[in-house]
Amino acid sequence: MGYKVAVVGATGNVGREILKTMAERGFPAKEVVALASSRSVGVEISYGEDKTLKCQDLATFDFTGTDIVLSSPGGKISAEFSPKAAAAGxxxxxxxxxxxxxxxxxxxxxxxxxxALEGWRKKGIIANPNCSTIQMVAALKPLHEKFGIKRVVVSTYQSVSGGGKEAMDELFTQTRAIYVNDPIVKEKFTKQIAFNVIPHIDVFMDDGSTKEEWKMVVETKKILDPKIKVSATCVRVPVFVGHAESINIECEKEITTESAREAFKEADGVTVVDFRQDEGYVTPEECAGEDAVYVSRIREDISVENGLNFWCVSDNLRKGAALNTVQIAEELIKRDLL
Incomplete structure (x- = not known):
């Protein structure tokens, strides 16, 4: 059986990656529609190796007869059009x-x-978590099941692609400007991003945290366990694609490097690359274009009882966005929930 699929925000980084991922995985679509704003109408988007789709206007599109909508157009636009698509079935x-x-x-x-997919019919909408949350909870899940995680302290090293195409362009432009001694222009970021790190992603909140940090806290609780305590510091780094995270956990049960490594190896979607030698770990540059969540630098935290440290990297445009979105659709089909 084939499904009619509409991809909203098809001209953006994530929208293009969704179409690429669908084609690569052979998603059972009988028809795929690319939707974007009126200024992108007629723009051709690649779908697979030999197909292109012409963008249609989201504002005038009739969702009647559409089975699945994969949406990444921005929050305000989604707030308007996702309920309309759900209301159309x-x-x-x-x-x-x-x-x-x-x-x-x-x-x-x-x-x-x-x-959790069993409850999708309440509003007809399923949410894809934040990119930094996705890779973290994928790594935490096998540990929580075996050892019971009480507390998580995470520091992120997030690539500029999380801020969209304009953010990637700004990193490129600023890097070039430094080499040719041109003025540094800041538009997308609050401070220079080239050859720098910025401990500020999204807006500041009343308690001093940023909204990106708040997202990691509340989303982890909703997805994994409301009892887990989470402290996050989110940092933008001058990397184009791939998020990295330094994660520290405290568990209820005894946890060792060896037992944690075995738990990671048994988990779906997690790949362990952990050798205590030069190059025995994965970096964002190496994970770009890959589907897995990579775990490295696994070691016990001797400063607390039942503590563990590890390093986690993943392609934020794939598992952190497009791949997870497509996997949700595949899981709905697998569970016969459509």
């Missing part, structure tokens, strides 16, 4: 932050909490 898998904390909208990482 489609299941909407939404990549924006707008619906994530709605108690009637499942927030899903298929390797972590696929059972």
């Amino acid at each position: 489609a299941v909407v898998i939404d990549n924006t932050s707008h619906f994530r904390m709605d108690p009637e909208v499942p927030l899903v990482v298929p390797e972590v909490n696929p059972e």
Whole structure:
């Protein structure tokens, strides 16, 4: 059986990656529609090796007869059009932050909490978590099941692609400007991003945290366990694609390097590359274009009882967005929930 699929925000980084991922995985689509704003109407988008799709206008598109909507157009646009698509009978898998904390909208990482998909019909919408949350909970899931995680302290090293094409362009432009001694122009970021790191992603909140940090806290609780305490510091780094995270956990049960490594190896979607030698770990540059969540630098934290440190990297445009979105759709089909 084939499905009619609409990709909203098809001209963006994530939208293009969704189409690429669908084609690579042989998603059972009988028809694929690329949707974007009116200024992108007629723009051709690649779908697979030998197909192109012409963008249609999201504002005038009739979702009647559409089975699945894979949406990543930005929060305000999604707030308007995702409910319209759901009302027309489609299941909407939404990549924006707008619906994530709605108690009637499942927030899903298929390797972590696929059972949450059972509740998608309440609003017809399923939320894709934040990119930094996805890779973290994928790694935490096998540890929580075996050792019971009480507390997580995470520092992120997030690539500029998380801020969209304009953010990637700014890193490139600033880097070039430094080499040719041109003025540094800041538009997307609050400070220079080239050859720098910025401890500021999204807006500041009243308690001093940023919204990106808040997302990691509340999304982890919703997806994994509301009892887990989470402290996050989110940092933008001058990398084009691939997020990295330094993660420290405290567990209820005894945990060792060896037992943690075995738990990681048994987990779906997680790949362990952990050798205590030069190059015995994975970096963002190496994970770009890959589907897995990579875990390295596994070691016990001797400063607390039942503590562990590890390093986690993943392609934020794939597993952190497009791949997870497509996997949710695949899981709906597998569970016969459409």
